[in-house]
Amino acid sequence: MDKISQLPDDLLLRILSLLPTSKDVVDTMVLSKRWKFLWMFVPRLLYDDSHQDTDYARFSRFVDRSLSVHKAPVLETLHFKLGKICGAGDVHIWIRAADKFSVRELIIEIDSSSSASPAILPRSLYTESSMLVTLKLNNAILLDVSSSVSFPYLINLSLLSVKYPGNEFVNSLLSNCHVLEDLVVEQCPDDNVTIFTVNVPSLKYLDLHTSDDRVVDFAHGFLIDAPNLEWFDIRDVTGGFCVIENNMPNVSEAYIDVTYTLPREILSCITSVQYLDLCLLTSHDAYPVGSIFCCLVRLTICTCETECYPYVQLCVGVRKIIRTAVYIHFANTPLNLLMRVLKDSPKLKSLKLEQHHIRRANQLPIYWSEPSSVPECVSGNLETLEWLDYEGREEEKQVVAYILRFGSCLKKVTIKPESTSYDRDKLVMIKELSFLPRSSPACRLSFD
Incomplete structure (x- = not known):
């Protein structure tokens, strides 16, 4: 221990930052006089109550006391892992601490594996966290605000199982993050949002997932305006829709797993993609005829097959969605889609086929007919x-x-x-x- 104690403060603080929780960090104060106050300057704090080894009141007092005496001029990370008992008043106080320490990364996770209720986050999150660069929320409820939401330095935003006041709030929240580059969204079954709008010109990485158990009896989906996107991942097996308002010519990597009957809105906007992972409901009208994936070098296609899905008709011009209860069976979907993409991807070098989903036991037999001409990539590049x-x-x-x-x-x-x-x-x-x-x-x- 004496040899470690002789190390410079900066190095010791880095070592302390690697400890599992802030409680472990505080416990080092008893090691020696050299360590007695060192913990107060650690730039990363993790408060973990998810295992509930202690009662919540005791945990809350520990957080309050340790934050009140902390002396780091800037906190790089303030991370809370909370269990099913979580006081809204406590969260409000801790978010105020984020502004006090000019926190760069704020993470609030509520245990969703148990019967824990989402944490109601105070409105001060939008007004007293002005220095945030990264914000990650899991199993939380956001409250509406009368004034505009603004995170002037926010680059990374993760919203997992978050509930919102409604469509307009989401639009306002994201459109006022003017330097946002990385957005992760995982919609929960009852998030109060029908059309999730992503209007962020600065966005480079977008990950959109919809919960498989999301039950929807009306039109729902995504509206995306992110012309500078470079990485795109969308998974939606609920039969919704995705409307992209502007082409995304910089997308180099895309993961598309959707049950949209008209997915051309997506594929027609990312023809510059270099790596594509694809699982679609249908090869029919998957993208406009004449579209060429001129940069595509790696392709992964899901070989799972579909039977009957609702047909959804989109009226994009007026942004109204009309659902018609018509069911269609698309035969040999994956192989038709495979041959079509091969035909339109002259530079393809790597092809991977795999099942992303469980095949039905009563799957109907499918048939494949050899194309009349050999795709250029097969004969010259694959x-x-x-x-x-x-x-x-x-x-x-x-x-x-x-x-x-x-x-x-x-x-x-x-x-x-x-x-x-x-x-x-x-x-x-x-x-x-x-x-x-x-x-x-x-x-x-x-x-x-």
């Missing part, structure tokens, strides 16, 4: 093919055979049979694929 959860169905064998036969630049083809397949079935699959003709003599076929 180097790797990876197929996860390969089942050995006839149409799957036909696709692998097609790519092996025309993939003149293939270097490696990896097939991973479905884990539930019997060993004997796997051996049959391996034997069948091993004897397929290959255009590329350098192609190596492996089975994981």
Whole structure:
């Protein structure tokens, strides 16, 4: 301990910042006189009551006392992990402390794994946290404010299972974050928002997820205006919609997993994408005819199949959404979509096929017909093919055979049979694929 105590204060404070919680940091004061007041200058504080090892009143007093004597001129991080008992008055006081210490990163997490109710965050969050660069909220309720919300330095914002006063509040909150670059949203079932509007010109990274158990009986979805976006992830299996008001020519990486019957609004705006992970309800009208993914080099497509989904008709011009209760079955959706994207992606080098979702036991059989012309990427650029959860169905064998036969630049083809397949079935699959003709003599076929 004496050798450690001889280290400079800056290094000791970095060591203290690595301890699990602020309680652990405060406990170091008993080590020696050298450590007695050092904990007061630690730039990162984590108060954890999620395990509820102590009663909440005792935890609250500890937070109040430690913050009242803390002397760091600037707190880099103030992090609260709270259990199912959380006082709104306490949270108000702690948020005021964030402004006192010019906190750069504020994180408030309410345990959502138990029966914990969301924490009601005070209006002071918008007025007394002016120096925030990062704000992360989990399982919280935001209150409406009469004046405009403004976070002048906020770059990173994470809203997980957050409830809002309504659509207009969300629009006001995000549109007044003028330097925001990174936004993560995970909608909970009852967040009071029907159209989640993201109007942030400065945004570079956008992650939108909708809860799978979100029950909606009216039109709902996302309205996005983020022309400088570089990274885009959207997952919505509730049958809503996504309207993008301006093209996003800087998007280089995108993850699209939606059950929209008309996904062209998304794909037509990100044709500059270099890496694309795709799971769609339909290949029909997935993107406008003539669209070319001229920069796409890596593609992942989900091979799960759909049966019947509600058809949603959009009237974008007046921003009104009309839902019609018509159900459509789209046959061989993933393979049709695969061949279409291959045709429109001349520079593609890496292709991966996998199941993102559980296949239904009563899935209808599908059929695949060989295209009349070979996609440019298959004959001239494709180097790797990876197929996860390969089942050995006839149409799957036909696709692998097609790519092996025309993939003149293939270097490696990896097939991973479905884990539930019997060993004997796997051996049959391996034997069948091993004897397929290959255009590329350098192609190596492996089975994981």
